[in-house]
Amino acid sequence: MSDEKLKEKAIIEAARNRFAHFGFSKVTMDEIAGDVEMGKASLYYYFPTKEDLFRSVVLEEQSEFVKNIEEILGRHASASEKLNEYVAQRLKYFRDLVNLGMLSVHSIFDIKSIFKKLFEDLGKQELILLKKIFDEGINSGEFTKELPGDFPKIFLHILQGLRFRVIKLFNEHKANEETYKELESEMKIATQYLIKGIKCN
Amino acid sequence: MSDEKLKEKAIIEAARNRFAHFGFSKVTMDEIAGDVEMGKASLYYYFPTKEDLFRSVVLEEQSEFVKNIEEILGRHASASEKLNEYVAQRLKYFRDLVNLGMLSVHSIFDIKSIFKKLFEDLGKQELILLKKIFDEGINSGEFTKELPGDFPKIFLHILQGLRFRVIKLFNEHKANEETYKELESEMKIATQYLIKGIKCN
DNA sequence: ATTCGACTATTTTACTTGAATGGTCGAAAA
DNA sequence: TTTTCGACCATTCAAGTAAAATAGTCGAAT
Structure with missing residues (x-):
């Protein structure tokens, strides 16, 4: 180098x-x-700017996250297993973002936020990755063929939404290890039953 | 009177x-x-205070919402149907809150928010109502007996979470009729597949 | 029991100012 | 040429302040 x-x-x-x-x-x-x-x-x-430096920091974390997911995608596993693993990895990445101070209310909601574009880009990438998983599941006959085209989006929104509760607690300085465990559990259960719902049997 | x-x-x-x-x-x-x-x-x-007046306004809307739900609970219908109706009513109520200016970032996240206790109380009430629906479904054999005890809570969190996306857009002044339709659709689909996942068959 | 004009206390707002900080530039060093 | 930095500028931010707006009080009137 x-x-x-x-x-x-x-x-x-x-x-x-x-x-x-x-x-x-x-x-x-x-x-x-x-x-x-x-x-x-x-x-x-x-x-060139402070923002640019920060962007570089975040971008590195992001690309590592995406790499992780792509590794998961490459595995020989069922779509369900991949989905579960995806949720787990996502939570882990989310915790890194918290550490980077990126998840305060103001950074998320402020229109002028420098993070906004970053989040949008990541969302698009995630959607692509999720689509792959769901398509795989449909093609292999694991998931129902009637699955709506925007189901990946909905699934992503559910994950994002569950996260918000933690962000909210975080901003009230009430978030602790317990809270994360709870979130993890909620995500797992939600994922589990959604998978059951979309399976062919 | x-x-x-x-x-x-x-x-x-x-x-x-x-x-x-x-x-x-x-x-x-x-x-x-x-x-x-x-x-x-x-x-x-x-x-006695301005806050108290506001509380009265909100409380009236809330009690109307809860009354609606209780009416639904009393119907002769399957738990699934009740759940779907619940989601629809909840979205309607949510729109009223938006109109009341209660869903701006600051009113939601500010710790000092006078709305906080109101929301907490409503959440508890909702949880009770949802528990009833799920219990009914389990007892009638419509839902699986293995359903975790905190599934109602998770279901509520999912609904709350999905809402956040709209709140976010709302705060960016980007929310429109379309956005709500989208949210409605997302909630319906999510509910549909969650129900499928928890059904006995 | 209910209303309200006049009053007070508190909060919000608009503004000022000095310090902190992001960013620039040209000269020096490597 | 590439890289570094001291000195500088321009902007933003924080703390303070004074004035205006507004929540809430009180005693008199109805």
């Missing part, structure tokens, strides 16, 4: 740690620069 | 109209008083 790329990585890593602890707005470029023992101005040699 | 009760009703009605248009904070007691041709101080004869 080139020297330039290595330094980029180091900056991203330092930024990631800071952002994970304090969230986007509470981290200054000076602090990140200090972590990698550079002047602030030097960061701007690698990243 | 007593004279006093009638005036209370009139005040609640005037308040409802104002709140529906402008939301809680953008309505002054003077305006409401003007609508019913009274002095502001007179309102305080009937309602």
